[in-house]
Amino acid sequence: MIERLQTLDRRWIFLILFLAVAGSLLFPHTLHVAVEPYVQKAYDTLDLLKPGDKVLMAFDYGPSVAPEIHPAALAMLRHSFERGAKVVMYTLWNEGLPFLDASIQHVAVPMGKRENIDYVNLGFKWGGLQGSSVIEGMGSNLKAVFPVTHEGVPYDQVPILQGVKGYRDFKVLIAVSAGSPGVDEYVRYANARYSIPIVAAVTRVSAPKEFPYVNGKQIYGLCSGLVGSAEYEELIHHPGLGIAGLFALSVANLVVIAFIVFGNLIYFWGRKSKKG
Amino acid sequence: MSHDLGVWVAALLTLAALSFLYKDNLFYRIAENIFVGVSSAWVFATNIHSDLIDDMLLKAFPHAFHQPGPPDLKPLWGGLIGLLILSRLIPGWTSLSRWGIAFVVGFQTGIQLFGAIVGNVLLQLNSTIVPLFVPRNLSATLRNGLGTLGTFTSLSYFYFSREQKGWFGVVTRLGVWFLMISFGAAYGSTVMTRMSILIGRLQFLLSTWLGVIHT
Amino acid sequence: MQRQIPMFIVFVSGLTMIVDYFFPRVPYIQGAREIFLNWGRIALTFAMILGIMNLLMSNLRKVALRKAGWIYNVILLGSFALTFYFAVQYKMVPSGNTFITHKGTDMGSSGTMSFASKIFLDVYTPLSGTIFSLVAFFIASAAFRAFRAKNIEAILLLSSAIVVMLGSIPFGDSLFAWLGLEHILGHRNFSWLSTQIQQIPMSAAQRAINFGVAFGMVFMSIKILTGIDRSYFGGGGE
Numbered sequence: 028m029i030e031r032l033q034t035l036d037r038r039w040i041f042l043i044l045f046l047a048v049a050g051s052l053l054f055p056h057t058l059h060v061a062v063e064p065y066v067q068k069a070y071d072t073l074d075l076l077k078p079g080d081k082v083l084m085a086f087d088y089g090p091s092v093a094p095e096i097h098p099a100a101l102a103m104l105r106h107s108f109e110r111g112a113k114v115v116m117y118t119l120w121n122e123g124l125p126f127l128d129a130s131i132q133h134v135a136v137p138m139g140k141r142e143n144i145d146y147v148n149l150g151f152k153w154g155g156l157q158g159s160s161v162i163e164g165m166g167s168n169l170k171a172v173f174p175v176t177h178e179g180v181p182y183d184q185v186p187i188l189q190g191v192k193g194y195r196d197f198k199v200l201i202a203v204s205a206g207s208p209g210v211d212e213y214v215r216y217a218n219a220r221y222s223i224p225i226v227a228a229v230t231r232v233s234a235p236k237e238f239p240y241v242n243g244k245q246i247y248g249l250c251s252g253l254v255g256s257a258e259y260e261e262l263i264h265h266p267g268l269g270i271a272g273l274f275a276l277s278v279a280n281l282v283v284i285a286f287i288v289f290g291n292l293i294y295f296w297g298r299k300s301k302k303g
Numbered sequence: 304m305s306h307d308l309g310v311w312v313a314a315l316l317t318l319a320a321l322s323f324l325y326k327d328n329l330f331y332r333i334a335e336n337i338f339v340g341v342s343s344a345w346v347f348a349t350n351i352h353s354d355l356i357d358d359m360l361l362k363a364f365p366h367a368f369h370q371p372g373p374p375d376l377k378p379l380w381g382g383l384i385g386l387l388i389l390s391r392l393i394p395g396w397t398s399l400s401r402w403g404i405a406f407v408v409g410f411q412t413g414i415q416l417f418g419a420i421v422g423n424v425l426l427q428l429n430s431t432i433v434p435l436f437v438p439r440n441l442s443a444t445l446r447n448g449l450g451t452l453g454t455f456t457s458l459s460y461f462y463f464s465r466e467q468k469g470w471f472g473v474v475t476r477l478g479v480w481f482l483m484i485s486f487g488a489a490y491g492s493t494v495m496t497r498m499s500i501l502i503g504r505l506q507f508l509l510s511t512w513l514g515v516i517h518t
Numbered sequence: 519m520q521r522q523i524p525m526f527i528v529f530v531s532g533l534t535m536i537v538d539y540f541f542p543r544v545p546y547i548q549g550a551r552e553i554f555l556n557w558g559r560i561a562l563t564f565a566m567i568l569g570i571m572n573l574l575m576s577n578l579r580k581v582a583l584r585k586a587g588w589i590y591n592v593i594l595l596g597s598f599a600l601t602f603y604f605a606v607q608y609k610m611v612p613s614g615n616t617f618i619t620h621k622g623t624d625m626g627s628s629g630t631m632s633f634a635s636k637i638f639l640d641v642y643t644p645l646s647g648t649i650f651s652l653v654a655f656f657i658a659s660a661a662f663r664a665f666r667a668k669n670i671e672a673i674l675l676l677s678s679a680i681v682v683m684l685g686s687i688p689f690g691d692s693l694f695a696w697l698g699l700e701h702i703l704g705h706r707n708f709s710w711l712s713t714q715i716q717q718i719p720m721s722a723a724q725r726a727i728n729f730g731v732a733f734g735m736v737f738m739s740i741k742i743l744t745g746i747d748r749s750y751f752g753g754g755g756e
Contacts, residue, residue, distance in 0.1 A: 037659040041324045044658045048498070049505055052516055058688040061709050090643035091650040094503025095496060121349040122646075125638055152357075153350045155407075155562040159414045163535075164555040167542075171552050174361060174370075181370055216414065219422035220539075231686075232496035235489045238716055239725040242450075243430030245422070252492070253499040254686050272502045277687035279498035279654075284680050286662040291676075294666050309640035316641060320648035324655055336590045338645040339573075340597030345642060347570050348605035348634075354563040358556060381557030385564025392571065398520050401751055403561055405524035406531050408742060408750045410558045413535025416739035423732030427725060446718055453722025454729075461730055478726075483671045485723035487678030488715055494661075494683060497654035504647050 029297045044282055051278035058273055060261040065241055069226045069248025070262045072199060073103060078111030080198040081191065083223075085213070086130065087158075088205035089122030092230050097126055098256035098269035099228035100203040104134045106263050107201070108145070113187050115197070117149035117173065119158040119208045124151050124177075143176070143185045150177030158208025162216040166193045194221040199247070203228045210237060214245050228255065305512050314512040317504055355382075453481040525745040531558075532743045574598070597641075604634040678715055685712020 062070075076082065084104065088096055107114055114135075118127050127148060135146050142148075152172060154161030164172040169191055170182040182188055190196065200223050204210040210227040217223050224247045229237055231252030240246040250259050253276050256269030305311065319334040359378040361368045387403030390396040431454050437443040456478035459471070467475045509516045531554055538551040577591040585591075667673045684690035685708050694700060694708035703711055741747035 035662070037663070038325065040659045040662050041655045044655060048501060049509065052502070052505055052509055055516075059691075060688065061691060061707065063709070063713055089646060091646045092496065092500060093643075094506070094647070095499040121346045122638075122642075124349070125635070150357075151349055151353045152559070153353050153563060153566075154559055155411065157411070157415070159411060159418070160555045160558045160562065163414050164552065164559075167548060168552055171556060174357060179368075181372070212418075215418035215422035219418060219426060230496045231492040231499070232489075234492055235485065235716070235720055235724050236728070238721040239427060239430070239728055242717065242721050242725075243427055245426055252495050252686075253502070254495065268506075272499065272506065273688070275502045275505075276495065276498055277689045279502070280494065280683040280687050281689060283494050283498075283658055283661045284683055286658055287665050287676060287680065290662040290665060291667050309636055313640040313644040317644040317648045320645055320652070323652060332587075332590055333593055334645055335649070336594040337597045337641065338649060340594040341601045341637060341642045342646070343570055343573055344598040344601035345605055345638065346566070348602050350563050350566055351606060354559050359560050362556075377553055378556055378560060381560030382564075384557055384561040385567075388561060388564045389568055391568065397752075401520075401524045402527055403564070404750055405527040407558060407561050407565060409528035409531030410535055410554050412528070412739045412742045413532035415735055416532075416743070417536060417539050419732045419735040419739070423728055424736070427728060427732075431725060449718050450722045450725075453719050454725045457723045457726035458729060461726075478723075479671060480674055481719050481723040482726075483674040484678040484715065485720040485727075487675035488682040488720045490675070491679040491682035491686070494654075494657055494679075495686060497651060497657055500647055501651040501654040504644070504651050507644070507647075 029293060029300060032293045033297055040286065044279070047282045048275050048279050051275040055271070056274050057270075058277065060257050060270065060273065062258045062262060063255070065238075065249040065251070066255050066258040066262070067248075068241070069103075069228075069250050070106070070259065072224065072226050072247040073106050073110065073201070076107060076110040076112040076198060080110075080112045081187070081196060082107050082112045082114045082199055082201060083194070083197045084114050084116045084201040084203070085209075086116065086118040086123040086127040086203055087120045087209045088126065088203060088230075089120055090125075092205040093126060094268070094272065095230050095253045096203055096205060096228050096256060097129075098253070098267045099250045099259050100126065100130055101134055101267060102256065102259040102263055102265065102269070103201050103203070103226070103228060103250070104130050105138070105265060106259075108134065108138050108140055109263070112198070113144075114146045115149060115187065115191070116146060118151050119154060119161055120205075121151065121153070142178075143180060143187055145187070147185055147187050148177040149173040154208065156207060158212050159216055162208065162212050163220075166217060166221045169193050194223040197223060199224045199226055201226050201228070204233075205230050206233060209233075210240075210246065214240050218245050226250075228259075231255075304514055310512055314508060317508060321504075452477070457481045457485075521748070521751070524751065525748070528750075529743055529745070532739075601634070601637050601642075604632070604637060607634070678720075681708075681715055682712050685709045685715075 084100075084107070086100060104114065116127050116130070118124055131146065131148060135142075140146050150173070152161050154164075161172055169188070173182060175181055176185060194200070194217055200213060200217060202210045202213050202225055204213075204227060210225065210229055210233075213225055213227075218225050225245070226248045227237060227246050228250040229252075231254070234249065234251035237246060237249055237251075241249050250256065253269055253272050256267075257273045258269075260267050260269045305314075316334055316337070319330040322328055323331040356368075359382050361370060362375045362378045365372050365374060384403045384406050387399050388407070389400070390403075391400035431451060433447045433451065435444070435448050435451060437447065456474050458478070460467075460475045460478035460482065462475075465471055506516070534547070534550050534554050538547050541547050574595065577595050580591045581588050581595070665672075665676055667676055684693070690708040690712070700706065738747065742750070
């Protein structure tokens with residue numbers, strides 16, 4: 028019995044996980060969302076925005092991690108607009124553009140925000156694997172990096188960009204980031220040199236790297252993973268895909284914890300019976 | 304169930320990729336190769352628009368793109384540097400490609416050097432060198448003390464110029480414990496990221512494709 | 519000369535970026551920096567083209583030589599050609615198109631999309647998401663088969679993983695309250711413990727790792743700029 032469990036075909040484990048996650052989506056429950064201090068800090072920073080303040084927002088992620096952080100991007104964009112801020116959006120990821128576009132369609136357009144006046148889509152710019160040439164360049168001369176908007180409107184003809192030279196003209200940088208180029212590079216090149224406050228939404232897997240920056244106040248607030256997205260949605264009272272996926276994520280976590288516990292029980296049980 | 308052909312294509316490709324969990328098979332390999340082809344083409348096409356057209360051609364020949372302003376021919380030098388890099392493809396011209404690569408390496412290194420010193424060393428040192436005793440605040444004292452202890456002991460583990468024995472061995476062992484706690488938490492975070500992605504795919508299958516749930 | 523010229527180029531381009539840190543308001547230096555950044559972005563795109571050409575040529579070679587599994591190379595090349603043709607033509611997101619129609623990431627299709635958008639939405643997105651999600655299953659398998667509490671280090675690793683996983687979800691607090699264990703943490707939630715682990719020991723160890731990475735970057739940069747490290751030449755600098 029123990030030997031059979033120890034050499035269990037991994038496909039059974041795959042099946043259990045699949046059924047658990049699918050089952051939790053088929054039979055969902057609404058859970059109470061407790062807000063982490065890092066997410067609260069992110070919310071508080073954006074909540075200080077005043078009407079007319081300019082916000083820079085980066086959509087540096089792709090479809091592979093979108094279920095985790097795209098809800099946070101939507102929530103933060105909504106929050107910024109609710110505070111009356113004007114948002115300048117762009118992406119350093121080739122795959123980020125569709126999500127930037129989706130955010131405009133799902134948040135800016137329904138809220139009645141006007142293109143090039145309340146928000147602008149600067150589109151995609153590639154700056155190598157670290158994006159340093161773009162992030163550095165945006166500091167002193169945003170126009171040199173983005174001479175035209177994504178729709179092809181010249182920089183000088185965009186009302187929201189009038190008088191904007193670089194990072195110093197923005198109240199905050201919202202970095203929704205899934206890797207490199209992303210929040211690490213913004214900390215290194217944008218915050219360190221131009222002192223622009225950063226609020227970040229990152230994947231849970233990359234969050235550990237960012238905790239020292241939050242503690243060092245190089246990042247003002249951090250929203251990590253699907254849980255962070257759900258917490259931000261809760262704070263702005265606008266439930267979305269973050270909260271919708273929270274129950275399934277909770278079940279998945281419990282399944283993995285159960286696997287760790289059972290795996291160890293079987294291991295020690297097996298060792299004991301061998302000794303016996 | 305969806306009547307959209309695109310949704311069906313997406314669903315079948317999702318199932319083809321998931322089929323790898325049973326075993327490596329024809330459908331997975333087809334899906335994998337389509338993925339590589341599509342993703343590299345997407346990267347190629349987007350980069351051509353963002354950097355070659357917007358950053359170079361549009362600045363050098365604005366009127367050709369119906370843009371106002373005088374032509375600025377300086378970006379064409381960037382194109383020349385790029386062509387030097389591509390000269391690697393011509394046998395015997397490898398040394399020229401080094402000039403282009405040298406430019407890219409040089410300017411990136413220059414940016415990186417000060418970014419790392421200021422962002423990752425100086426500002427991080429600020430939050431490491433903190434008061435180890437905060438009067439009438441046990442929580443802050445513990446937090447600062449453990450934080451500083453954890454950073455220095457973890458760093459000491461990576462110091463290999465001295466044998467990790469005696470008192471130094473104790474310090475490095477403590478560092479390993481801090482690192483293990485960190486790696487454990489990182490594992491937990493990894494689990495959550497991967498599960499979230501899986502949830503996203505299953506939401507698509509159950510909601511958009513099959514229509515059995517509403518998200 | 520074959521070595522001196524590239525080393526000189528590295529030094530000058532690197533120095534231009536560094537000098538700007540010390541004289542940020544000097545127009546000539548700032549101008550030179552902006553030009554170099556612009557050239558750098560363009561040159562990097564050519565470097566990327568080099569990579570793509572290598573990918574295409576290696577696949578074409580396999581097809582031409584009819585190597586084992588060459589049909590997969592044909593699929594790769596075909597999907598590349600099709601995507602590139604449409605993506606480069608339509609500039610990806612024509613005005614007014616909606617990529618994601620159904621509240622978030624579930625990728626429903628819109629009738630107004632360009633073919634390039636459809637490829638992204640219906641081919642690239644499901645494949646990218648699913649291939650990355652496969653890791654979830656292998657992580658679960660590793661949790662069952664490989665994670666053993668054999669010594670103190672392994673126990674610390676497993677415990678912190680469990681605390682973080684449980685503390686990050688609402689179940690953690692409910693379970694802790696149900697077991698009546700809140701008094702252990704001074705009547706705090708279980709999520710508090712998870713947050714503390716992430717804020718203190720994890721942050722401390724991660725900061726140490728970040729320092730290591732940063733020092734590595736700094737010394738590597740200095741070695742490259744001064745010509746001590748010439749690995750970017752390929753073939754050991756000769």
